[in-house]
Amino acid sequence: MPHQKLMAILLLTAGLLVPAEVVAQTSRSSPVYQTRVGINEVTLTERFSMFVRHSCRIRRVMDFDDEILTVQAVQEHPEQVRVYALKAGVTSLTIVDENDAVTEIEVLIRGDVRHLESVIRRLYPDDAVQVEEISDQSVRLDGWVTRPEHVAEIESIAEEHYEQVLNHMQTGGVQQIMLKCTIMEVQRSKLRRLGMNFSLVHPDGFLASTPGPITPIKSLSAASGATSIGYNNLGNSTITWGLTRPNSVFQGFVQAMLDEGLFRTHATPMILTHNGRPANFLSGGEVPIPVAGGLGTSGVNYREFGVQLNAVPYILGNGRVRLEVETKVSDQDFSNIVTINGNATASFRTNSANTQVEMNFGEVLVIAGLVSRRSFGTTNKVPFFGEIPYLGAAFSRKQHTDSESELIILVTPELVAPMSAEQVPKVGPGMSTVSPVDRELFFHGLLEVPAVDQLCDDCVKNQTSAGQCSTPGCSNCSGGINCAQADSTSGEQGRPTKVATASAGGAPRATARPQTAVKPAAASADPGNRRAPARRVNDTSGRSGLISPTLR
Numbered sequence: 001m002p003h004q005k006l007m008a009i010l011l012l013t014a015g016l017l018v019p020a021e022v023v024a025q026t027s028r029s030s031p032v033y034q035t036r037v038g039i040n041e042v043t044l045t046e047r048f049s050m051f052v053r054h055s056c057r058i059r060r061v062m063d064f065d066d067e068i069l070t071v072q073a074v075q076e077h078p079e080q081v082r083v084y085a086l087k088a089g090v091t092s093l094t095i096v097d098e099n100d101a102v103t104e105i106e107v108l109i110r111g112d113v114r115h116l117e118s119v120i121r122r123l124y125p126d127d128a129v130q131v132e133e134i135s136d137q138s139v140r141l142d143g144w145v146t147r148p149e150h151v152a153e154i155e156s157i158a159e160e161h162y163e164q165v166l167n168h169m170q171t172g173g174v175q176q177i178m179l180k181c182t183i184m185e186v187q188r189s190k191l192r193r194l195g196m197n198f199s200l201v202h203p204d205g206f207l208a209s210t211p212g213p214i215t216p217i218k219s220l221s222a223a224s225g226a227t228s229i230g231y232n233n234l235g236n237s238t239i240t241w242g243l244t245r246p247n248s249v250f251q252g253f254v255q256a257m258l259d260e261g262l263f264r265t266h267a268t269p270m271i272l273t274h275n276g277r278p279a280n281f282l283s284g285g286e287v288p289i290p291v292a293g294g295l296g297t298s299g300v301n302y303r304e305f306g307v308q309l310n311a312v313p314y315i316l317g318n319g320r321v322r323l324e325v326e327t328k329v330s331d332q333d334f335s336n337i338v339t340i341n342g343n344a345t346a347s348f349r350t351n352s353a354n355t356q357v358e359m360n361f362g363e364v365l366v367i368a369g370l371v372s373r374r375s376f377g378t379t380n381k382v383p384f385f386g387e388i389p390y391l392g393a394a395f396s397r398k399q400h401t402d403s404e405s406e407l408i409i410l411v412t413p414e415l416v417a418p419m420s421a422e423q424v425p426k427v428g429p430g431m432s433t434v435s436p437v438d439r440e441l442f443f444h445g446l447l448e449v450p451a452v453d454q455l456c457d458d459c460v461k462n463q464t465s466a467g468q469c470s471t472p473g474c475s476n477c478s479g480g481i482n483c484a485q486a487d488s489t490s491g492e493q494g495r496p497t498k499v500a501t502a503s504a505g506g507a508p509r510a511t512a513r514p515q516t517a518v519k520p521a522a523a524s525a526d527p528g529n530r531r532a533p534a535r536r537v538n539d540t541s542g543r544s545g546l547i548s549p550t551l552r
Contacts, residue, residue, distance in 0.1 A: 195397025
């Protein structure tokens with residue numbers, strides 16, 4: 001015991017330890033670090049302590065920052081010292097033992113974030129978030145959360161403790177969302193128009209009635225013999241007649257029209273986006289619109305039109321998703337034209353919807369009821385004469401327009417993940433048909449023909465009785481799809497035909513397809529044409545299609 005007290009007094013007198021009382025290791029709540037040969041690193045939390053144990057008795061401890069760290073000798077254990085962290089920072093310890101051996105220890109002191117960590121664990125028990133203090137005013141958040149909205153909530157809690165928060169949290173699970181959208185719009189319009197213009201020219205005078213721009217009367221001249229009517233004077237009239245006398249001319253223009261219009265839009269976009277990222281879709285184009293500039297100049301701005309879809313999905317967890325959807329269907333309205341600097345520009349007719357909902361994955365969001373009905377009518381008439389019943393129709397022009405439109409939007413969110421290479425379809429769009437030869441184009445009127453009859457030479461030689469190619473590893477048959485032709489030479493009605501399709505692994509499998517009224521066409525006389533003529537088949541659904549015969 002006297003020897004241990006003498007050792008502590010010598011250390012304190014030398015100024016190698018922070019002036020403090022000699023402590024006894026009465027509690028094992030503080031961890032113990034055993035020094036070793038080589039690099040020694042110790043991590044402490046602010047206002048926490050640790051015992052450092054050496055292999056032999058410690059003579060001196062020096063070269064540490066006493067502003068962030070204190071070192072105390074341990075009573076009854078001269079091979080140990082107690083290290084206490086004052087504040088966050090980095091320093092080092094140099095231990096000299098009784099054999100004059102030197103051991104260095106790097107000490108990293110973290111800020112005390114226990115209160116913030118306990119709050120996060122209590123409010124979000126399913127999340128794994130690590131908190132690390134960077135300085136007295138900043139903190140870093142790492143780890144994973146189960147729901148995207150937890151990121152903003154945890155960040156706001158951390159901002160109550162620190163001025164600056166570095167957010168590096170991530171959301172676990174699949175974060176890619178496929179939006180299956182269906183946009184349908186129907187526009188109907190009905191136009192009724194009735195009007196009459198006439199002119200009577202006589203050597204002693206003239207009479208003309210032009211209520212409304214049915215036809216422009218270019219000139220009124222005295223009659224002298226037969227008079228012809230030029231096409232430029234007919235305007236947009238539907239009935240034109242004339243009566244010519246030796247000394248007078250009568251011309252009449254009648255416009256009686258009934259227009260009915262129907263416009264349909266059907267778009268089915270499928271958009272893949274990441275959680276919380278916007279997805280955009282546009283099926284249409286851009287219209288140049290002239291705009292006035294400075295000093296008498298003009299420029300051009302482009303305006304988008306067509307079917308537009310903007311969506312932002314947010315994964316909420318437990319199979320729920322919050323969806324922000326904005327749709328717009330616009331088209332040019334040529335009934336409302338504006339002239340700017342001599343340039344006529346049509347206005348735009350737009351139907352749009354903007355909504356935000358919460359739903360389960362796989363459910364369908366229906367935005368319907370966007371119905372618009374409009375009626376527009378005009379009457380041009382000559383006062384008094386145009387108000388006479390029946391007879392007033394010759395002195396008036398009437399027009400009435402009815403239009404209605406309806407917009408329906410369907411949106412289905414699905415969680416998706418990338419597929420493996422084995423799941424990729426072997427045949428893509430446009431790969432199942434080929435360009436026709438001259439005979440098929442000019443005589444049969446076919447713009448494309450199926451490619452199922454393009455077999456390689458080895459396929460024809462090794463074709464089995466079932467119509468399948470037995471050539472191992474054949475790469476000339478579109479992954480085996482073209483190598484499974486059926487024996488369809490018979491014209492029996494209702495006989496099933498085997499058609500090969502590619503499975504997920506690429507191996508062909510045969511399926512049955514009923515046929516009726518198979519009538520082979522005449523064979524090609526071109527010896528260089530290896531493809532047999534295509535045949536038209538009416539399937540049981542009543543749709544007309546093309547199928548190529550089996551090569552023998």
